[in-house]
Amino acid sequence: MTATFxxxxxxxxxxxxxxxxGVSLEVQPGEVRGLVGESGAGKSMLGRAVLGLLPANAAxxxxxxxxxxxxxxxxxxxxxxxxxxxxxxxxxxxPMTSLNPVKRIGAQIGNLLRHHLDLSKRTxxxxxxxxxxxxxxxxxxxxxxxxxxxxxxxxxxxxxIAMAFACDPALVIADEPTTALDVTVQRQVLQLxxxxxxxxxxxxxxxxxDLGVVAKICRSMTVLHAGRVLxxxxxxxxxxxxxxxxxxxLLAATPRADRPAEALRPVPPALIEQLWSEAHRLDDxxxxxxx
Amino acid sequence: MRWGELxxxxxxxxxxxxxxxxxxxVLLRVVPGDPIAMMIPPGASEADIGRLRALYGxxxxxxxxxxxxxxxxxxGDFGRSISVRQRVLELLLARLPATIELALLATxxxxxxxxxxxxxxxxxxxxxxxxxxxxxxxxLLAIPDFLWALILLLLFGVLIPLLPISGRIDPEIDLNLRxxxxxxxxxxxxxxxxxxxxxxxxxxxxVALALPFAALVARLLKASLAExxxxxxxxxxxxxxxxxxxxxxxxxxxNALIPTVALGGVQVTLLLGGTVLVERIFSxxxxxxxxxxxxxxxxxxxxxxLVLTFAVLFIALNLVVDLVVTMLDPRLRYG
Amino acid sequence: MAxxxxxxxxxxxxxxxxxxxxxxxxxxxxxxxxxxxxLAAIFAPLLAPHDPLxxxxxxxxxxxxxxxxxxxxxxxxxxxxxxCVLSRLIYSARTAVMVALIAATLAAAIGVALGLLAGSxxxxxxxxxxxxIDVWMAFPPVLLSIVLAAVIGAGxxxxxxxxxxxxxxxxxxxxxxxxxxxxxxxxAAAARVIGLSRVKLxxxxxxxxxVPLLVTLLAVEMGIAILVEVILSFVGISVAGDxxxxxxxxxxxxxxxYQAPWxxxxxxxxxITSVIGLNLFGDGLRHALDPVQRS
Numbered sequence: 060m061t062a063t064f065x066x067x068x069x070x071x072x073x074x075x076x077x078x079x080x081g082v083s084l085e086v087q088p089g090e091v092r093g094l095v096g097e098s099g100a101g102k103s104m105l106g107r108a109v110l111g112l113l114p115a116n117a118a119x120x121x122x123x124x125x126x127x128x129x130x131x132x133x134x135x136x137x138x139x140x141x142x143x144x145x146x147x148x149x150x151x152x153x154p155m156t157s158l159n160p161v162k163r164i165g166a167q168i169g170n171l172l173r174h175h176l177d178l179s180k181r182t183x184x185x186x187x188x189x190x191x192x193x194x195x196x197x198x199x200x201x202x203x204x205x206x207x208x209x210x211x212x213x214x215x216x217x218x219x220i221a222m223a224f225a226c227d228p229a230l231v232i233a234d235e236p237t238t239a240l241d242v243t244v245q246r247q248v249l250q251l252x253x254x255x256x257x258x259x260x261x262x263x264x265x266x267x268x269d270l271g272v273v274a275k276i277c278r279s280m281t282v283l284h285a286g287r288v289l290x291x292x293x294x295x296x297x298x299x300x301x302x303x304x305x306x307x308x309l310l311a312a313t314p315r316a317d318r319p320a321e322a323l324r325p326v327p328p329a330l331i332e333q334l335w336s337e338a339h340r341l342d343d344x345x346x347x348x349x350x
Numbered sequence: 351m352r353w354g355e356l357x358x359x360x361x362x363x364x365x366x367x368x369x370x371x372x373x374x375x376v377l378l379r380v381v382p383g384d385p386i387a388m389m390i391p392p393g394a395s396e397a398d399i400g401r402l403r404a405l406y407g408x409x410x411x412x413x414x415x416x417x418x419x420x421x422x423x424x425x426g427d428f429g430r431s432i433s434v435r436q437r438v439l440e441l442l443l444a445r446l447p448a449t450i451e452l453a454l455l456a457t458x459x460x461x462x463x464x465x466x467x468x469x470x471x472x473x474x475x476x477x478x479x480x481x482x483x484x485x486x487x488x489x490l491l492a493i494p495d496f497l498w499a500l501i502l503l504l505l506f507g508v509l510i511p512l513l514p515i516s517g518r519i520d521p522e523i524d525l526n527l528r529x530x531x532x533x534x535x536x537x538x539x540x541x542x543x544x545x546x547x548x549x550x551x552x553x554x555x556x557v558a559l560a561l562p563f564a565a566l567v568a569r570l571l572k573a574s575l576a577e578x579x580x581x582x583x584x585x586x587x588x589x590x591x592x593x594x595x596x597x598x599x600x601x602x603x604x605n606a607l608i609p610t611v612a613l614g615g616v617q618v619t620l621l622l623g624g625t626v627l628v629e630r631i632f633s634x635x636x637x638x639x640x641x642x643x644x645x646x647x648x649x650x651x652x653x654x655x656l657v658l659t660f661a662v663l664f665i666a667l668n669l670v671v672d673l674v675v676t677m678l679d680p681r682l683r684y685g
Numbered sequence: 686m687a688x689x690x691x692x693x694x695x696x697x698x699x700x701x702x703x704x705x706x707x708x709x710x711x712x713x714x715x716x717x718x719x720x721x722x723x724l725a726a727i728f729a730p731l732l733a734p735h736d737p738l739x740x741x742x743x744x745x746x747x748x749x750x751x752x753x754x755x756x757x758x759x760x761x762x763x764x765x766x767x768x769c770v771l772s773r774l775i776y777s778a779r780t781a782v783m784v785a786l787i788a789a790t791l792a793a794a795i796g797v798a799l800g801l802l803a804g805s806x807x808x809x810x811x812x813x814x815x816x817x818i819d820v821w822m823a824f825p826p827v828l829l830s831i832v833l834a835a836v837i838g839a840g841x842x843x844x845x846x847x848x849x850x851x852x853x854x855x856x857x858x859x860x861x862x863x864x865x866x867x868x869x870x871x872x873a874a875a876a877r878v879i880g881l882s883r884v885k886l887x888x889x890x891x892x893x894x895x896v897p898l899l900v901t902l903l904a905v906e907m908g909i910a911i912l913v914e915v916i917l918s919f920v921g922i923s924v925a926g927d928x929x930x931x932x933x934x935x936x937x938x939x940x941x942x943y944q945a946p947w948x949x950x951x952x953x954x955x956x957i958t959s960v961i962g963l964n965l966f967g968d969g970l971r972h973a974l975d976p977v978q979r980s
Contacts, residue, residue, distance in 0.1 A: 110589035115476060144590030156582040161604045161680055170600070171590055206680040222590075362819075369820035378836060492964045493957055494912055496919075500935060500953050508946045515942075619822075626827045627916055631939070641828055642920055645835040653832060661823040 061128045063088045063262045064109075064230050069122035071104055071113065078104050080286040081122065086230065091256065091263045093277035093294065095270060095309070101286040102266045103152075106232045110149055111139065127229065145175040148228040148261075150236040150252070154215035158207040164191075165203030168222055175226050190221040193258070194251055213244040217251060224255045231256065233265045237272060249276055270310060274298055282306050359672065363665055370661040371423075371654070375416050378650050406432060406651070419654070428658075429651035433644065438655040442637065446659065447530035448518055449625050449636030455533070455552055456559035456621055463560065464567025471572045472579070472598060487572075490565035495624035499558035499631045506554060516633035519548050555632045563621045570614045574606035581605070608679045615671030619664045712969025718962025725775050726782035733772035734760065737929045741767035746945045764934070764948050765941055773929040774955055780930050781959065784841065784914045785907040788848035792910075793903055795849065796856020797895075801887055803857070804864025814857065821854045830913055834922045844917055848910050855909075856902055863898055867891050897974040904967025908960040915956055931956050 064086040071079040079101045086092050096102045107113050109124055109131065124131045126147060131139060151157040159167060168187035172178050178186065184203065191199035194217040207215055216236060223231050233252060237245040253276055256263050265277055273280050273294060281291040282303070290303045301307045403409045406429075407418060422429060428438035471483035493501075507515035519525070519532065525544065527535050533552070536544040578584060579602050587597045626638035633639070637656055644652040676682045725732060745767040748755045755762060761771040803814035830847040837843035867873055868891070876890045918932030931952035938949025 112585055112589055140591040140593060142591065143588075144592075149586060149589045151582060151586050153582060157586050159583045159587075159601055159605070161608070161678070162601075174590070174592065208681050366820055366823055369816075370823050373820065373824075374832075377832065489961075492908075492961050494960075496916065497912075497953060497957060500939075500949065503939075504942070504946055504950055504953070508942050623827050626831070627919070630920065638828075642831060645831050646920070646922065648835070657824065657828065657832070660828060664823050 062086060062125075063090070063127060064264065065123070065125040065128075066105070066109075067123040067125070069105065069108065069124060070120045071101070071108055071117055072120050073114070073117040077120075078117070078286050079108070082283065082286070082288055084281045084288065084291065086262045086264055088229070089256075089260060089262055090279060091253075091265060091277045093273035093280035094264055094266045094283060095268060095273055095280060096283035097268055097309070099285075100283045102268075102283050103234060105283075106149075106234050106264070106266050109147065109232060110143060141175075144171060145226040146229050148223040148226070148231045150216075150220055150223045150231060150233040152235045153239045154212050154219055155239065157219055158215055160207055162206070163203065164205055164207065164210070164218055168203070168218070168225065171222055171225055186225075187221075190225055191218070193224075193255060194218070194221045195247075196221075213240060213247065216240060216244070216248055220248070220251055220255065224259045224261065227259045228261050231261050231263045233263055233267075235267050237267070237269070245272075252276065270298065282309070356669075356672065356676075359669060363669075366665060367658065367661060371420065371658060372416075374654050374657045375419065376412070378653060379412050379415070406430075408650075419651075423658070428655040431644075431649055431652040433647035433649040433652065438651050441640065441652065442655055442659055444530055445635060445637045445640050447532070448634065449622075449629070449638055451531060451533045452552055452556055452629070452634065452636060453559070453618075453622050453625055455549075455556040456563070457618060459556055460560035460563040460567055460621070463564035464571060467564065467568035468571035468575060469598070471568065472575045473595070475576065475579075483568075483572075487565045487568050490561050491569065493562065495559050495562050495621070496627040496631060498561045499555060499628045502554045502558050503631060513554050514551050515554065518551055518635050519544075520551075523547055551632075551634075555628045555634055558628050558631075559621050559624050562624075563617065566617055567610065567614050571606060571610045574609045575602055578602045578605040604678070608675060611671060611678060612675045615674065616668060618667050618671075622660070622663055622667070709969065709972065711965045712973055715962050715964070715966030715969050718958055719966045722778055722959050722962060723782055725778040729775045729779050733769070733775045734758070735769035735772040737768060737772040737776040738927055739768060743767065746941070746948075748945070749947055761951055762945070762947055764937060765945070770934075770948060770951055773934060774931070774951060776929045777931045777934065777952065778955070778959075780841070780928065781911045781914060784844055784848070785910040785963075788845045788852075788910040788913075789903055789906040791845070791849045792852045792906060793856050793899065796853040797860050797899065799853070800857040800860025801864055801891070804861040805868060805883065805887055805891070811861075814861070818854050818858055821851075824851075826851050827913075827916060830917065831920060831922065834917050839922060844914055847917065848913050851913075852906060852909065855906060856899075859898065859902060860895060863895055864891055867894050897971050900974060901967040901971040904963050904970065908963040908967075911956065911959055911963075 062085045066082055066084050069079050069082045070077060082101070082105060084092070084094070094102050094105065104113070104117070108119055111131075113119070119132060126142060131142070134142075158164070165184055165187055168190060169180065169183040172183040172186055173180070176183075187203055188199040191202055196202055196214065196217055202210065202214070202218075210218070216239075220236070223233075231252075236252070237248055240248060249272065252263065252265075255261075265273065267273060277294050279292065280294045280297055282289045282297065282305070284305050290297055290301065290306050297306065298310065301310060400409070407415055410418070419429065426439065428442070430436065431438050431441055434441060467483060467487060471480060471487070474480045474483060503515050506512045514520075523544065525532060527539075527544075529535050533545060533548045536542070536548065575598065579598065584597055584602050587601045588594070592601070625636060626641055628634070629636045629638035630642050637659060641653070641656045643649075644656060741763065744756065744759065744763055745765055747759050747763040747767075749762045749770075750757050750760050752762075759769050759771070761769075761774070764770055764773070799814050803811040830851045833847035833850055834843050837846055864887075873886065873890055876886050881889065914930065915932035915935070918930040919936045921933070921936060934952040935949050938945070938952070942949050
């Protein structure tokens, strides 16, 4: 079976700085994979590279991003645009800034549906209302006529989730969709993502720094640090038997209900040392690979 | 609430106009310069001069003169012009349409040019050719409208004599129109020969007025487009498979329009003020040209009427801009 | 940190160099054009080949020397009274520079004082000054200066007065807003904590931070002053009599534009060069003086 999504040896550089240094990962059809790491680890950059949203000064310097076996980076612009938003969708990080402030919700969902699915204006609006019902928005017709500033942050995030699943995508990239929300809303959003991915049969790449979230909804996970994959596998395995000191440090920093929170500690020098030597070993491996 | 803000602005209109009236009135009277001296024929007697003075109320104390004038203005009477010897209101109503048509035409040209330049600039964003657009905008902006008027007059009126350089329309054309809005009426009535003859005369002054304003629109709009394009919703639109031109037009433009209108709309007053000289340069019969004559002739009633007219136009423009911004931005409509 | 302003004289050389570099070609080109204008104004008697008032009706309306019918004695030709156009252009620069310097400085002085008052005191002082600016903004500036110059009477003083009275608002508005912004910054709060009085705070902390902005405004205002002088002399209410000015040359040229277009064209070229020079210079200086790139 072809993986839905494959990244092989992806390297991204901003100017002279390498932000991704040869990342590989796979997402199988219907799989929910967590992509974790602290800020600056490069996890958001990976998502951006997939969606063609790299900042102007950043560039992919090596590697392959394949969607259902086809190389996204080598694909013609027009062809890639047909995939984006339809087969590959995004749940963005900040619901407050991710909707166009001067367009009604209905127009925003409707345009997306019509852009990819060739629907009439009326069918598109009807479909938009159905989508809002799917994300548990009551009175969908009323909400369609509202502007983004007239609904709450949690509701906006649900609208964005509805838009992500609107065209039955094979892959949804969720870019820290819960970070900007408060805790009670977070849980609802996670449940929604879970419900919609099952209904639409989508795989999800869930980008987050929150191991608690990963534990809740991801079957497998990949740990990213300083632009490299440190560890990956079944979530249960990685979380209970972390092979890597960095993952252990991340785990220790995650607050849990079953034990008092530990104070946040700076990363111990010994760990930095270890990571450093590891990074160099990996460089050697990469050099051998390239040769 | 937004309506509250609008009412507040409306309430401020009368005091502002009153302030303008006071300043003009006082300015004209405390400084030297005698209108009567300019209209009397040589050899007039002291008694004649005294009678003229009394006729125009200039023998009264200033406060008295002001009160009389204000009372007249409130009842729609702007007094009689000293130099042209007609009612000021009649003169204004006869000439104002010419200026309004010129300013409207110039605004339309400026908006079209400005939007095209801004879109060209934003499409070239980050490329080397972007500075050509920026440089061109800077040049247009640095040279004011009356210099453009002189340059255009030299280029297209004299060196390459394509267009007439004076007047509003050829005097031999039989207009036979009901209003003084020649251009608007002739277009509405379908008399395109007249409309064409009018445009023939208006195009140079209108372009002269339009160029600096177009540059301003272009600069504001381009900066707003660039800012809006960097916002999350525009970035996400790319991740949804929309093409860049599509995003610029449908997602970014409606947002960029709001600051552009808010900041640029007010500057239409500059264009309006520019008509004074541009009309003079092209001998165009609007209120701007008339204003200069009025000043040179020390025609107090006419100057007062003209300045008030400009002030009303300025204030009205500001209010219209506010309303348009409110219409464009859903966030301002209620809360 | 970011808010440390470079004040004028005490700037160490390294910072001066860095500043000049930030100014870029704008600064150099602008400075060159401005220098040209100022030198022409100062050395007008040495540079001008003829007395600008000397009439020679026998050689009236001569075209520039390189055109057919031109004479080498009159490099840029003569006007309808046979006066040397080049000499008149050079002497006009004197009037322009004088008006620009004095008017812009005075307008800045008044505008900055009122802007600082409004921006730092707030309350009814701010209300009063803001309303005053509102009323001023309701006038068409060109018309207002024409009215002013006309009622005050012809002469250099009246031109300058007209510009100052109309244009102080340009400074007041910007300085008021910027003062308010600066007062909310941490360094202003810190200065208050260490007990600086309001006047000292304004003089020592706020004003230095306004210098880059002020310099740009001044340069732009000089350009505007030159333009207003041109307008007033074009309309015929500037300096008295036969003092040469670019504006009066244009007005004369407009009358005979079909016969002798160069008489109108040449002063226009001078005006555009001066105004663009001042704009570039101001823009370059702002970049040179402002360590934080505020666009």
